Each structure stands twice: as structure tokens, then as C-alpha cells.
Amino acid sequence: MVWSDTALKRGAPLLASSSSESIVVWEKHPDERVGWEGQVLGQHDARIEAMQFQPGTSTLATAGADGWVVLWQKRRLGQMLDGAPNGFSSLCWHAKGHQLAAGGAAGELVVWSKGTRGQGFGQK
Template identity: 55%
Template structure:
């Protein structure tokens, strides 16, 4: 489970919850919370976390994919590198780097690209 640290249009943060290979993203609309399901992973989602001060959601799965979701809605980039799958992820406190651990002990770090071209290996 992960809360965004910034508010959405409704004034409330966004909440994301992973379950098996899907992610449910909850966003407050007026008086109710609406959910949408993000599905791209082909195996268990092990970790989810919002980039600090944004609504960019990262999800790491045992399928070896690390997915970046803009505003918890649209898939914007898929990062890979852990052939045996990912077990965890964490954003740098300033949000310019993302680190993920693989099931075989790998540590992979990506840095935010220049000119809005996503994240690349550091």
C-alpha cells in the first residue's frame, strides 16, 4: 500500500494497493473514493511507491518489470534488469533516482533523464 504525498484535484492524496499482478488506485471524487485497476504485470507485484512530491507511481514485480504510472493512471515507462524478478523498490528522497532490488541480489539504480525522456540506468 502506498499514499501519494501530494493531493489530487479533490484535495486528497491518491492511494495505491497491490494485489497479485494488479494494482488498485483509489482517488477521492467529491464525497466518494473511486478505484481503477492497473494491469501490466504478469506476476506478483512486490512493491509500489509514489515518487516524492508527484503522482508518479512505480511498481516492481516478480515478472522482472518495473512500471512507471503517470498519475496512477497511464503506463509511461517499463524498466527492466532483474531476470529473476524484482523484490523491492525505493525512490531517492528528492525523487530524481529510483532503486530496485532483484530476487538474485541485484541492485539497479535509474536516474531521471534530461528533457523529460523518462528514467535510464545510472
């Protein structure tokens, strides 16, 4: 599980959890009696190994044993990044959120940087 570091309009940050190859993003409902509502996100074909919110945003990165890092923007598929044929085992955002690093199960290190023209993240 991982919390976002920013609160949404409803006053609470997002919470993400994973189960096998699916992610659930939880958002606090404005009605206290309802509590938290979850939305299932599924794009990976194998177990989710790591996930983390981009600092200062609600963008979620997930790394899977399928060899994909998926960026979820506004709880929708934003971008799919590859680079570890044997799967990813870890990931971490730079503190300023402009770079994302992921570790492969076979020892690879892949670093993506945010494009300067709003075209997502590219490998560096």
C-alpha cells in the first residue's frame, strides 16, 4: 500500500493497494457514512512488485513482474514504459518528480525523465 502526498478536494490523500496484477485506488467519499471508495485499475499481466505516487501529484507508477512500468494519471492509463524483460522488482520517484527509476529482476536499472514538451516520460 502507498499513500499519495497530496490531499484531493475531499481533504484526504489517495491510497493505492495491489492484489496480484490489479491495483485498487481508494478515495475518501465526501459522505462519512460511505467511507472510502475503490476503483480497480488493471493493465499488468503479472504480479505488481512496486508502486509509488509521483511527488506532489496523484500520478501513480506501478512496476510489474511482466516487465512494464505503468503510469496512471487521474486513475486512467497514461503511459506504459518497458526495459526489463525479466520483470521489474522496484521503483522510486526522484523527490522533485521529474525522474523515475526502476530496478529489474535481473539487475537492470532503468531511468526515465519527464519530456520537456509534455510528451510523457522517456528513457535516459
